[in-house]
Amino acid sequence: MQELLAVRSIRVPRWLDHSLGLVAYIYLGAAVIFAATKTGFIICRYDPFIPFFRLGANTDMLLFGSSILLISVFVGRPYCRYLCPYGAILRVLSCFSKWRLSIPPDTCINCQLCEDVCPYGAIHPPTVAQSPERRRKGKRRLITALMAAPVVVLGFWWLGTALAVPLSQWHPESRLAEQVRLEELGVAESTTEASDAFRGSGRSVEQLYQSALSRRNDFVTLGGLLGAWTGLVIGFKLIHLSVRRRRDDYQADRAGCVSCGRCYWYCPVEKVRLGLISDVSEALPDGQMPTGPLVQLTVGGKKS
Ligand code: SF4
Ligand code: SF4
Known part of the structure; x- marks a missing residue:
């Protein structure tokens, strides 16, 4: 669908293209962690094209999907390039493909x-020869990127651990515990299907709170892992951009070409x-x- 709509494509500035491209890898990391912890399959839940293929979805997803399609008119395949985790995997694998443009x-x-x-x-066009001064600058930039990468990984790891509570709120058990807590306090507007099912299950409220607490502790580790992955992706990109590749001819980008x-x-x-x-x-x-x-x-x- 996106390919068919790409009739007025504009060139996305390289810095923006590189920055947005990172989002898909971070999304991939979050999707793996959420799936592994049975928090939810967010890739399927937030697929913007499901409303069109299934001919029905909630208004938010319909708006999201329509926006992606509208952007597709001006930016080639925006979902595949900047959001889709599967697209991120394919980009990496295409670097090793045997048959390519x-x-x-x-x-x-x-x-x-x-x-x-x-x-x-x-x-990518051929590169121009660089002066010795620019080559020296390039080397300094690469050394800076190499030194900054571990700091970025550590910084994002810390941020991920700090986000453990909001991340754990995505887990159904944590949401249920919060709903039951509000019901116990008498401030919930109404019960939900999940809380009704819980009350009929025979589990105690304490057991539920304990389980939710245990999830929260899991997310300290998992949030740290997601943060470290995010830092790794950003650090790798910084290093990748700092390495200057010489090209004598026009060359197709193995990862970026969609054939x-x-x-x-x-x-x-x-x-x-x-x-x-x-x-x-x-x-x-x-x-x-x-x-x-x-x-x-x-x-x-x-x-x-
Ligand atoms: S000859 Fe073909 S491959 Fe070479 S620069 Fe022109 S369009 Fe590109
Ligand atoms: S380089 Fe790849 S993506 Fe770009 S126009 Fe050619 S086939 Fe399409």
């Missing part, structure tokens, strides 16, 4: 059309290969000349 440097004419049309910012095929459709080299045009210059904007090796490949008819 690649740009052969011996035929690319460096026209930049693929970079311009890719709605996912997944084509939508748009760049194929615009690439002059591909058009020549498919016989849609006879020369790459026919597909280039007015005045632009090919600069890469394909000049010999197409103008002469054969690769020289």
Whole structure:
């Protein structure tokens, strides 16, 4: 659905793209912890497309799903790129995929059309040579990132432990204990199905409170783990961004490319290969000349 709606895609600034991309990994960590503790399957519960496929859901989810689809018109696949935990796993796995989009440097004419049309910012241009001063700065940035990463992990671990109480409130047992506590105090507006079922179960209120307390203690550890995971994700991203990779040609980002095929459709080299045009210059904007090796490949008819 998102792909079909991506008709006016704008390029998301790199810093924003990298920052938003972290959310999916943090969400993945939270989803694993919540599922492991039987707190809930939040990926399924908050899937924005369920209202459309099942033709029914509450208003909040309908609004959420509609917003994602509206954003899809201007930002390519926003849910897959910035929220979906499954998308986060696929991004990592795509780095090791055998079959993927690649740009052969011996035929690319460096026209930049693929970079311009890719709605996912997944084509990287060649890098420019750096001055010794900039290289020194780059090294200093990498050392800073390496030193900052453990601090970030520790900081988020601490934050995660501090959030144990609000995190534990997501667990059904904690919510039930809170409802029963309010009922016992006589301030609950009404009973709920869960509290009625509890009262018919034969368990004592003390047992319920003890169980909820035990969940809260679990979440001190689990919140710390989630925090450490968040810090790890941020630390790794900082290091990743600090490493400068040299590129002599246009390259597709293994993790970012979703194989939508748009760049194929615009690439002059591909058009020549498919016989849609006879020369790459026919597909280039007015005045632009090919600069890469394909000049010999197409103008002469054969690769020289
Ligand atoms: S196939 Fe699609 S996502 Fe991949 S580089 Fe080309 S335009 Fe971008
Ligand atoms: S559109 Fe084709 S020829 Fe142009 S830079 Fe991209 S891969 Fe190279």
